[in-house]
Amino acid sequence: MKILVVGSGGREHALVWKIAQSPLVKKIYCAPGNPGIAQLAQCVPVAAEDINGLLALARQEQIDLTVVGPEMPLTLGLADAFAAAGLAVFGPTAAAAAIEGSKKLAKDIMQKYGIPTARYATFTDYQAARRYIVEQSSPCVVKADGLAAGKGVIVARTVEQALEAVDLIMRDRAFGRAGDVVVVEELLQGQEASVLAFTDGESVVPMLPAQDHKQVFDGDEGPNTGGMGAYAPAPLVDEHMLRKVQQTILQPTVRALAAEGRPYKGVLYAGLMLTPDGPKVLEFNARFGDPEAQPVLALLRSDLVEIMLSVVQGRLAGQTVQWHTGAAVCVVLASGGYPGSYPKGVPISGLADVPPDVLVFHAGTALQDGQLVTAGGRVLGVTARADNIAAAIERAYQGVEKISFAGMHYRRDIGRKALN
Known part of the structure; x- marks a missing residue:
């Protein structure tokens, strides 16, 4: 099989790494x-949001399965366009991906069902x-309704902080049109967990x-931030x-989306708060989480391509998904200034010294005159x-110690909650 992976981040690198292990795969392309x-793959300079460009690439290279990493192309209708062209694609339609694209829609569906x-x-x-906010006068979370690269959620412990959040989103337009609608909840x-x-x-x-x-x-x-690290499994x-x-959130949500005329195929990500009253949904994502994909895929024993084909072909019920024992940890190395503004083009060293x-x-990351340099806020996931x-945890941080670039920062407590 020829497989096209759409995207350019750590999640997509993890997907390509896992897909490359499948005996079903002959060649992998990645755009961009x-x-x-x-x-591991042939990279093609087509942007993840360029639906027509991706469609042309898939036709030209006779791609057998396209795997969509980020949320934006899904909400723009990539899966719809590929399905209409008779091409197999792993990822939900635009109508189904709206569970991530609109926080209001997600909340309304949860309330209704x-x-x-x-x-x-x-x-x-x-x-x-x-x-x-003034009438409620209690701690709250203020969210931009649309996609904001994981940054449109502000936890406000005081009324003043909540009012500042509304100002930032609705008046200052910090997240652009994503802030046309605001959700206050x-x-x-409790403790947060992610179940994909x-x-x-x-x-x-x-x-x-x-x-x-x-x-x-x-x-x-x-x-x-978009996420400074993750571990799995969460005890x-x-x-x-x-x-x-599974019984109160995942299965009912898939049923609800079908009932709303938004049948969902792909990966459904539930961001949860484990409250004294049981698990409650903080947010849904319409794809693999980033960085959660890195430790979760590192622990996946089954053939990811076979699982994805069973999803696309509607035969997941017959699949057994197997996992390695043990645990995995991902530590994100970020650019100086992230999640605010940060420099790009900073040389990275030490990757050759990381334990195999x-x-x-x-x-x-990017290549500049043969030198690996920074090209984003989150640079590497160790x-x-x-x-x-x-x-x-110990092994991941042993890897971190070998890598350096000017301004590099990272959390030193990834996974520590699991030890408590």
Whole structure:
């Protein structure tokens, strides 16, 4: 088979790495890819959002299966365009991907179908949002409705912080049109976890639960990022909890989307808060999480291509998904200044010195005159698998110690929650 992977980040590098292990695969293309991916696949300079360009590439190279990494091309209708052209694609339609593309739509569906989530209200009027926050006078979360690269969510512990968040999103337009609608919801208490699942629109097969680290600094301090690291499996989500998530969240959501005329095929990502009242949904994503994909795929024992084909062909019910024992940890190395503005083109050194059993997934890198340099906020994801979480943490940070670039920063506590 010829496979095309769409995207250029750490998640896509992890996908290409896992896909390359399948005996079904003859050649992998990646659009646009990155220097790390280029070691495993032929990178083609077509942007992830260029639907027509990707369609032309898939036809020209006679691609058998296209795997979509990021959310933007899905919400723009890549899967719809490929399906209309008779091409196999792994990823939901635009109507189904709206569960991520619109936080309001996701909340409305959850409310309608009784899927556990935080109480909320939505606003298109700036003054109405401010009045509501003052009336509630309690900690809340303020969210831009649309896609904001994982940064459009602001946790407000005081009324003043919530009002500032509304100003930032609706008045200052920090996230552009993603802030046309604002969702204000109660601040749930508990620990966060991510449960990703394969679904063919009927059957739902959860992956190993993971935990992402969103805040930029150790101890969950500082602003939200796209994710500073992740580990799997998250011990908070034991077998009993995973069954509960399956029965009360994943399966009902897939059924709800079908009932709404939005049948869902691909990976459904549930970002959860494990509250004293049980698991509740913080957000849905319409694809593999990043960086959760890195440790989860490192632990996947089954053939990913075979699973994806079973999803596309509607035969997931017959699949057994197997996992390696042990645990995996991914530590993100970020550019100086991230998640704010940051320089690009900073030389990276030390990758050749990383132990061979430690994976380094490229997230924001480029080649400049033969030198590997930074090209994004999240630059590399250093990922290690070991017999247990403590050993995986130790191994990942041994890899981190070998790598350097000016301004590089990272969290030093990835996975520590699992040890507690």
